[in-house]
Amino acid sequence: MSITGAGDGPRARGIVATGVHRSFGSVHAVAGVDLTARAGAVTALIGPNGSGKTTLLLMLAGLLVPDAGHLTVDGYDPVTEGYATRALVGWMPDAFGTWDSLTAREVLTTVGAAYRMSRADAASRASELLDTVHLTELADSPARVLSRGQKQRLGLARALVHDPSVLLLDEPAGGLDPRSRVDLRLLLRRLGAEGRTVLVSSHVLTELDEMADDAVFLSRGRTVAAETVQAASAARRTWRVRALSASALAAWLTSVRVPWDAEDSVAPPADAPGAxxxxxxxxxxxxxxxxxxxxxxxxxxxxxxxGGALEQTYLSLEEERR
Structure with a gap:
């Protein structure tokens, strides 16, 4: 897939980061990230706190400049083509921000005005998005009265106001109730299916199994693994087996162990007695x-x-065994 830049021919869709570094004084927040996020797919960005996920997202959004390396967002360089990049990126930080004095509707129309939408188009888009994130009843309430989860939903709507082709989402499920988490998953799947590039950072790995197509794992500011969710599901991982007679199950598993794999491990899980x-x-x-x-x-x-496929991949990474 490609888009056309003004006078410069087609540009590659998606996100590419190559050898990206960013430090804050002596702290190396990003110390060598390589990443590809495909257009038309949801890519999960996974790593522990302090692994550089938010710093990377800020650089992709054009809000921080990398010290080294190269970034492209739908073929644009966020450093040298900042305006063009920001016009096509929807950015959702992990906290709503400081617009508590505005109503939910005013938040969205203000963002629309910033993207040079007409007053009528911004109002129409605001109503559409408030319905999408189930905040219509609170449309004219000040943002300060919204719960953490409601602010997260408003933050997602804010990122979508200008109909971006690229979405950068930092912990979008934080504070959401179970129903809203399901809605978020379905919405992100739909946005990816529409051809957008969706890069989402989250610690809720079981949800990413159902939400993402690809995954990139970061540790200590570096890329340590990348794979598709389909490959992670097909990889060797641990399964929990339960039977009416755990002793009969254990005896049978032991008797057939060699045909399966001499290295298969059969053990009782501490969190599931009898399995x-x-x-x-x-x-x-x-x-x-x-x-x-x-x-x-x-x-x-x-x-x-x-456990989830991505969770087991994450836990298997030697990088995280500290």
Whole structure:
């Protein structure tokens, strides 16, 4: 996919970061990030606190300048083409900001005016987005009366006012209730399907499994892994198996251990008494194990991943074992 710049031909869609560094005094917040976020996909940015996620997002939004390396957002350089970049980026920080004196509707129309939308277009867009994020009933209430979750929803609407082709979202699910989390997931999937580039930072890894197409893992300011969610789901990971008789299950698993893999680990999980954990290579291996267990007369009652695909990838990274 490509877009056309003014007089400069087609530009590549999506986000690319190559060898990006950014320090604050002696603190190396970003110390060598390489990242690609595809247009038409939702990319998860994953890492512990202090790994450089927010600093990277700020640089992509054109709000910080990298010390070294190169960034492009839909083919534009946020450093040398800041105005053009900001015109196509929707930025949602992890906190709403300082606009508490404005009503929810005024917040959105003010942002629309900043993007040079007509008064009528800004008002129409504000009404549309307030409905999208389920804040219509609070449209004319001052932002200061909104809850943390409601402010998050308003922050998402604010990022969407100018219909951006790229979305940068920093912890968008923070403070959201379960229903709003589902709505957010569905909205981001729809925005990605529309061809937008969506880069989302979050600590809620189980939700990212259902929301994201790709994932990039950061640690100590560096990129340490990148993979698709589909590949993470198919990779070797831990599954939880439960049967009416845990002892019969354990005996059977031990008897068939070699055909599966000599390195498979079978162990009782501390958080699920009566169940066992076994390492398997994706859903096909899990389905085969379940079939053989039923054929052998083992009364299996459940078989499911012990955690999300991205969560297990994240926990397996040696970088995070401090």
């Amino acid at each position: 066992l954990l076994i390492a398997l290579d994706g859903e096909a291996s899990a389905a085969a194990l379940l079939k053989d267990a039923v054929t052998a007369g083992i009364p299996v009652t459940s078989l499911a991943p012990a």
